[in-house]
Amino acid sequence: MQFKIVADYFEKIEKANSRLLMTDLLAELFKKTGSDDIQQIVFLCQGQLAPPYEGLDIGMGEKFVEEAIAKISGYPKKEIEQKFKVKGDLGLVAEEVLKKKKQSALFSGELSVAKVFNNLLKIARAEGKGSQDLKIRLLAELLNSAKPVEAKYIIRVPLGHLRLGIGDPTIMDAFAINLLKEADAKLKKEIEDKLKEKKVDKRKEEFERKLRMRIRELIEEKYNVHSDLGSIAEKLKRNGLNGLKEIHITPGVPIRPTLAERLPSAGEIVKKLGKCAVEAKYDGFRVQVHKYGEKVTIFSRRQENMTPMFPEIAEAVKKQVKAKDAIFEGEALAVNEQTGEYLPFQVTIQRKRKYDIKEMAKDFPLRLFVFDVMFDDGKNLMGLPFKERRKKLEKLIKKGNDIELTKSIVTDSPKTVDKFFEENVGKGLEGIIAKDLSAPYIAGARKFSWIKLKRSYKGELQDSVDVAIIGYFKGKGARTQFGLGALLTAVYDEKEDMLRSIAKVGTGMSEQQLQDLEKILSKTSVKKKPARVDSELEADVWVSPKYVIEVRADEITKSPVHRAGKKEEGEGLALRFPRMISIRQDKKPEEATSVKEIIKMFKQQTHVKIGEEK
Ligand code: AMP
Secondary structure, eight states, X not given: OBHHHHHHHHHHHXXXXXXXXXHHHHHHHHHHOOTTTHHHHXXXXXXXXXXXXXXXXXXXXXXXXXXXXXXXXXXXXXXXXXXXXXXXXHHHHHHHHHHHHHTTXXXXXXXXXXXXXXXXXXXXXXXXXXXXHHHHHHHHHHHHHOOHHHHHHHHHTTTTOOOOOOOHHHHHHHHHHHTGGGOOHXXXXXXXXXXXXXXXSSHHHHHHHHXXXXXXXXXXXXXXXXXXXXXXXXXXXXHGGGGGGGOOOOTTSOOOOOEEEEOSOHHHHHHHHSSXXXXXXXXXXXXXXXXXXXXEEEXXXXXXXXXXXXXXXXXXXXXXXXXXXXXEEEEEEEXXXXXXXXXXXXXXXXXXXXXXXXXXXXXXXXXXXXXXXXXXXXXXXXXSOHHHHHHHHHHHBXXXXXXXXXXXXXXXXXXXXXXXXXXXXXXXXXXXXXXXXXXXXXXXXXXXXXXXXXXXXXXXXXXXXXEEEEXXXXXXXXXXXXXXXXXXXXXXXXTTTEEEXXXXXXXXXXXXXXXXXXXXXXXXXXXXXXXXXXXXXXXXXXXXXXXXXXXXXXXXXXXXXXXXXXHXXXXXXXXXXXXXXXXXXXXXXXXXXXXXXXXXXHHHXXXXXXXXXX
């Protein structure tokens, strides 16, 4: 397939002003793509060359990309730099200089998707002495044959951001559109039966919509246990919906994590779950450990490969895990070896680094508190009730210093839950997580199989909120020098895959953080509000959503300017006095707090207040 077709679609998608249109365009592109190219095109849509968990970093510094552009265009490097300063996007610079070149020279050939992909892959894999020169040459080779629009997107891949705003949910929706005709009689009947019960008008449209949603659900179920949309796309292309049967839970390929709901009190938790397991909530890194034979891979909750950062955990897994192959989860936490004291998150987070790992591991060794198991010697355990999985987990882990099971009790008494909560908070832990004894492992979703209860902070919302940055405002007064004064942030609407505005955050960040934020955000700036963003406020600079920050706020209030919850509540919801606590590098915008959760927190907050007034 010619890369020009892909680039033209990317351009249309970039200009699309609704998610619906974006999805339709993507579906059209996938339809035109053959089974040999589909995997590569899906990866390119995600701005990568392999599933994210492989951590293949294409990273090429701006300077080297500028050099490649200078090389093929004949412009001096200084001039390319100058143009970059004006446009803020080297993709646009490459497009512009190639348009000019077009008038003087002919292109040397047509680019195929495979050629583009393979050169980019070679760039990503180039290592060691002379690798920078090689990267520049490989990129220049592509640019030499590229048409201006192709150059725009080729350039953006090694820079790490396509600026298209295509999220994984949009990709899955596009697959579903193309599979509508594939639905077999059984699936169609399932939808028919549902519709019969409801007696809806517009039956045909409703039927198609429901069928599409159901197909999307079937795809997502597989994606949840096998985070590789490229390989899923290929199987769907080759075998239609039947291709899904070929996708299994596999050690080495991360499973999307279960997420916790929240309730405001022990009483409500017991009312919801009845007799349940209650565990201490450790405030560290969530890790998913994959052991296959002697190999161990440790994934973060974002599915990044963190194995090199946690050597002592990988070693401990080899010693303490009895099964040959296993997938299990836990929280890794820095513990003071002398006192047994749990150290705060700020200390643990320092372990997420690329350098001085050995020294850090000595100063702040991690202990892994395991809480679930999904795979044990060839058996998929995800469907077993939690009670059974916990028993398997107890058998899986040998006694030792580095890995232990989370502290856990089973009870149906709110009083006991409260006591356990107080005990753990007293030891410096975050609170508790209650678990439904009969629930399977629900990958990638927030259902009431886990419910968290965290210690509350006076005058603050009980829990912090994770919000995605969708734009920013240039600094005023003393902040003019930083180029950034406040962030425009949003929460995630899971149903419609949209980011809806919730707060302007201007406090809580240091001067250094303001500068750093401006630096990373300006790299993802886009000309207009992205199609997936819902905001009435106009940011000075819009960004393609990529970063998430954790904020605390005093409360959630109704708001005439913000859009979170507007559909459901009639009026938008906003955070009052939001302040940034940290940049959540472990989360993507789709993992920000959801609109649904915000509405729930809003209701719980009034609920607690009414309780207090009595
Ligand atoms: P939160 O990030 O506040 O939504 O809380 C859920 C997170 O708590 C999980 O993703 C884990 O990282 C962490 N956690 C700590 N202790 C436990 C535990 N015992 N069971 C499950 N998750 C835990």
